[in-house]
Amino acid sequence: MSEQAAHRRVLVTGLGTFWGGRVAQALEADPSVEVIVGLDTTEPHVELERTEYVRVDANYSILAKIVRATQVDTIIHTFLVVDPTQMSRRAMHEINVIGTMNLFAAASASDSTVRNVVVKSATAVYGSTPEDPTWFDEDMAPARPLRFPVERSLAQVEGYVHDFAEDNPHVTVSLLRFSNVIGTEIVTPLTRALEMPVVPSMFGFDPRFQFVHEDDVIRSILFVLRHNLAGVYNVAGAGLLPWTEVVSICGKRTFPMPPYVTTELLWPLKRLGLVDLPEEYLNLLRYGRGVDNRKLRSAGFEYEYTSAQAVQAFIEGIRLRRTIGDHEPTYRYERDVEQFFRHSPAVVRDRNGRPTGGR
Amino acid sequence: MPADRPTAPRTKRAPARRTRAAAVDTTVDSAVDAAVTVDAVDASPSAALVHLPSRAATPPLVDAHIRHGDVDEWGRSENMRAWARRLYDPVYSKWFRAEWDGLEKIPASGGALLVANHAAAIPSDAPVIMHGIEKELGRPVYGLADYFFRKAPVVGTMWSRLGGLPAHPDNAYRLLHNQQQLVLVFPEGTKGTSKLMGERYQLRRFGRGGFVEIAMRAGVPVIPIAVVGAEESMPIVARLPTLAKALGVPYLPVTANMLAFGPLGTALYFPAKFKLKVLDPVRFDVPPNRERYSQSRVMDESERIRGLIQDALYGMLRERRSVWFG
Numbered sequence: 001m002s003e004q005a006a007h008r009r010v011l012v013t014g015l016g017t018f019w020g021g022r023v024a025q026a027l028e029a030d031p032s033v034e035v036i037v038g039l040d041t042t043e044p045h046v047e048l049e050r051t052e053y054v055r056v057d058a059n060y061s062i063l064a065k066i067v068r069a070t071q072v073d074t075i076i077h078t079f080l081v082v083d084p085t086q087m088s089r090r091a092m093h094e095i096n097v098i099g100t101m102n103l104f105a106a107a108s109a110s111d112s113t114v115r116n117v118v119v120k121s122a123t124a125v126y127g128s129t130p131e132d133p134t135w136f137d138e139d140m141a142p143a144r145p146l147r148f149p150v151e152r153s154l155a156q157v158e159g160y161v162h163d164f165a166e167d168n169p170h171v172t173v174s175l176l177r178f179s180n181v182i183g184t185e186i187v188t189p190l191t192r193a194l195e196m197p198v199v200p201s202m203f204g205f206d207p208r209f210q211f212v213h214e215d216d217v218i219r220s221i222l223f224v225l226r227h228n229l230a231g232v233y234n235v236a237g238a239g240l241l242p243w244t245e246v247v248s249i250c251g252k253r254t255f256p257m258p259p260y261v262t263t264e265l266l267w268p269l270k271r272l273g274l275v276d277l278p279e280e281y282l283n284l285l286r287y288g289r290g291v292d293n294r295k296l297r298s299a300g301f302e303y304e305y306t307s308a309q310a311v312q313a314f315i316e317g318i319r320l321r322r323t324i325g326d327h328e329p330t331y332r333y334e335r336d337v338e339q340f341f342r343h344s345p346a347v348v349r350d351r352n353g354r355p356t357g358g359r
Numbered sequence: 360m361p362a363d364r365p366t367a368p369r370t371k372r373a374p375a376r377r378t379r380a381a382a383v384d385t386t387v388d389s390a391v392d393a394a395v396t397v398d399a400v401d402a403s404p405s406a407a408l409v410h411l412p413s414r415a416a417t418p419p420l421v422d423a424h425i426r427h428g429d430v431d432e433w434g435r436s437e438n439m440r441a442w443a444r445r446l447y448d449p450v451y452s453k454w455f456r457a458e459w460d461g462l463e464k465i466p467a468s469g470g471a472l473l474v475a476n477h478a479a480a481i482p483s484d485a486p487v488i489m490h491g492i493e494k495e496l497g498r499p500v501y502g503l504a505d506y507f508f509r510k511a512p513v514v515g516t517m518w519s520r521l522g523g524l525p526a527h528p529d530n531a532y533r534l535l536h537n538q539q540q541l542v543l544v545f546p547e548g549t550k551g552t553s554k555l556m557g558e559r560y561q562l563r564r565f566g567r568g569g570f571v572e573i574a575m576r577a578g579v580p581v582i583p584i585a586v587v588g589a590e591e592s593m594p595i596v597a598r599l600p601t602l603a604k605a606l607g608v609p610y611l612p613v614t615a616n617m618l619a620f621g622p623l624g625t626a627l628y629f630p631a632k633f634k635l636k637v638l639d640p641v642r643f644d645v646p647p648n649r650e651r652y653s654q655s656r657v658m659d660e661s662e663r664i665r666g667l668i669q670d671a672l673y674g675m676l677r678e679r680r681s682v683w684f685g
Contacts, residue, residue, distance in 0.1 A: 130509040133527040204512020259512045308422035
């Protein structure tokens with residue numbers, strides 16, 4: 001671990017999202033991390049012991065102030081929307097592009113203490129077209145201009161990341177592109193599709209899919225931080241699986257959608273809320289996407305899951321839930337209670353400053 | 360990865376054969392493991408001829424207990440190939456009566472780029488070459504073709520399972536260099552298959568010489584193959600360019616087969632006698648893995664290989680007494 005890492009002060013964006021929460025939890029377990037500040041528009045969904053939650057608006061207009069006041073040296077930018085079904089195009093633009101722009105504006109202020117930036121992007125920036133190579137490596141551009149809002153929005157974000165890295169050579173900037181994430185907890189358009197009684201596929205197509213397990217995502221973020229790795233890295237499990245095989249591992253059958261005029265024919269089902277596939281997934285169900293994960297591996301990162309193992313972990317998680325029922329998140333963020341435990345002199349603390357009560 | 364030991368469980372669904380073609384490259388020592396496993400399990404006589412990719416294929420072993428199929432990273436399935444070989448063999452040996460000359464020039468191991476002339480409205484040469492080499496040498500052949508295939512439902516998937524893949528330079532490089540496989544390419548592309556009957560055996564332009572550059576970069580030889588017979592199996596008498604454009608296909612032919620057999624003729628080949636001649640491998644005396652190679656050198660080599668195949672074709676046609684009996 002590097003010198004600087006011995007007392008990191010970390011800012012995590014998107015604390016209320018799945019990724020922000022998980023990253024903050026993982027950081028809390030690391031004693032070398034001194035301070036964790038989490039930003040979001042919504043309250044965190046996971047139990048956090050020492051992360052300070054700051055409520056901000058979607059595009060972080062007060063960010064410069066926070067960065068200056070907390071003197072953070074590391075920013076982990078997880079608050080990027082990759083699932084367009086969750087919000088309007090405009091809201092997504094606001095969060096992804098404007099949010100990132102403000103984040104970097106704050107981080108590149110003249111008195112900024114920021115020395116590490118990790119951005120969680122997605123392999124959607126490679127697009128999915130018939131002209132694609134089987135494996136994209138980090139230097140390859142999309143085969144065709146990107147068509148879909150999410151892809152374009154992420155590509156713009158990456159543009160800001162590159163500019164920031166160029167303008168601030170003293171900052172270690174890591175850009176991680178994650179493949180289709182799957183695991184026991186995360187919900188994405190693909191996991192929703194795989195949980196449907198019959199899983200949508202494209203008639204006559206059986207593209208190869210790649211997956212990365214949610215744990216490997218968190219581990220890779222911590223890995224690039226710990227090793228001060230600068231640059232762009234694909235993060236994806238080894239191996240490609242045909243979609244029909246993914247579905248069959250999940251014990252499901254496919255529902256082939258017509259390969260032509262799909263969007264129009266799907267529209268009634270979409271209105272009924274039966275199918276909720278974003279448009280770029282229709283192309284993914286035709287052509288798939290593979291990314292080369294060797295760059296991060298050769299830096300020393302070891303994956304715990306291959307693509308097939310990640311799918312297996314996902315279906316095992318579902319089977320467990322089917323038996324023991326949905327374990328509702330028992331945690332609810334209550335500001336007053338949090339404030340009391342963290343700051344009240346009445347709370348007896350151990351050497352690490354944690355309440356001894358053992359919450 | 361701790362699980363990539365030779366003892367990784369093998370189910371019935373994961374027959375040994377599939378590791379040959381299989382794929383995702385990993386470290387060198389795991390490839391050694393893969394090699395050991397295949398040697399131990401695969402007792403068929405052709406196993407000795409089978410090349411094992413130098414940087415192969417651990418995930419299929421690691422995931423063997425999870426996987427339900429044997430589709431590799433390129434989309435090829437050895438099980439599907441085995442089925443196709445069984446179905447196609449009568450066509451190969453009874454209908455086209457394919458006959459090889461110089462098959463020993465194709466190496467039993469190591470990567471090589473096979474380059475052949477291309478013909479027939481629905482190309483009959485690619486399946487004959489792929490089937491022949493798999494049958495005689497026991498080595499898988501990956502066929503590069505136009506992206507167009509990938510857009511076609513059903514056909515595209517079948518094509519992929521049977522060893523076809525889009526002709527992206529990066530795909531070719533990984534197959535040839537990292538996995539030391541045999542890759543088949545037709546540099547004429549659709550310019551070759553859309554020729555009219557009167558232009559048969561007149562080689563078209565060999566693209567932009569990209570195939571030479573890939574072989575140079577991958578450090579593998581080019582092995583030219585001259586094919587006689589494909590031209591007559593489904594000759595084109597006319598083309599319908601406007602309709603082709605409207606349908607979004609590269610070309611739309613009227614074939615002699617359609618005139619002879621009616622609708623059946625769209626898929627039925629004439630039983631032309633196939634003769635295939637493997638020419639001496641062409642090696643390039645250049646260092647591999649360069650970003651760029653001299654364009655003039657690339658074009659010269661491309662032109663030279665085109666010339667070699669063209670001359671071989673003329674030689675074979677001189678000797679041919681009958682289109683149907685060779």
